[in-house]
Amino acid sequence: MNQNSDNFTEQEGMNVNENTNEQEGLNINVDDNVSGTEHLNEPVEESPLSALEAELNESKDKYLRLAAEFDNFRKRTARERIELLQTAGKEVIVDLLDVLDDIDRATKELEASADKSLSQGVSLIFNKFRNILQARGLKVMEAVGTDFDPELHEAVTQIEVNDESKKGKVVDEVIKGYYLNDKIIRHAKVVVGK
Missing domain, CATH: 2.30.22.10 (Head domain of nucleotide exchange factor GrpE)
Structure with missing residues (x-):
């Protein structure tokens, strides 16, 4: 019986506390909007000026990104063009290397020959050929x-x-x-x- 009387006393104490809070004007179950405060979770309406500023910032960002992309594209194509021009005749020059080796062997044989006028004429042609290849980057x-x-x-x-x-x-x-x-x-x- 003591337990029942203790439970009953606790319930009466709770009711007394709730009644006291209501009498003092404090009710913890009342919505905050009643007292005039707003919920922080509700979205704040944007003013037209701030919406325009956000749109302007977004447009500026898109413009800067597009300008940067175009600049990168321009630099990349210029670099590729230079590389293409430098190696455009690579296959032809590689094929001519065997001819150049033959020219070197012929030059050595011509230096050993007795006919100096023939040797000088052929050497001029060979030197011209070497100079052309050197001008192309060889x-x-x-x-x-x-x-x-x-x-x-x-x-x-x-x-x-x-x-x-x-x-x-x-x-x-x-x-x-x-x-x-x-x-x-x-x-x-x-x-x-x-």
Whole structure:
């Protein structure tokens, strides 16, 4: 019976507290809007000026992005055009490298011949041909006497050398290597000292 009387007393105490709060003008169950305050979750209506400012900022952002995209496109196409012009004749020049090798061998034979006027005439033609290729960006790779570099050279064979300073260096060049606009188009085939 003590428990029932305790429960009854607690319920009466709650009712007394609620009645006291209502009498004092405080009701915790009343909506906040009644007292004049607004809910923070409700959207605030934008003024026409702030809507126009937001639209203007969005348009500016789109314009800046479009301008940046166009600038990137212009730079990329200019770079691609330059690369295309530099390597446009690459296949033709690569095919002419064999002819250039033959010219070098013929020049050596002409220097050994007795007919100097023929040798000079043919040398003029060969030099003109070399100059035209050099004007197009062809450059001979200097390999003899340099350290062997697998990025530049292709080792055909190795030979024993007596001189310690020639070990690991290119001793002879079988086929010349070439650059076209500072890019390797043919590796030099070389003999390396060991």
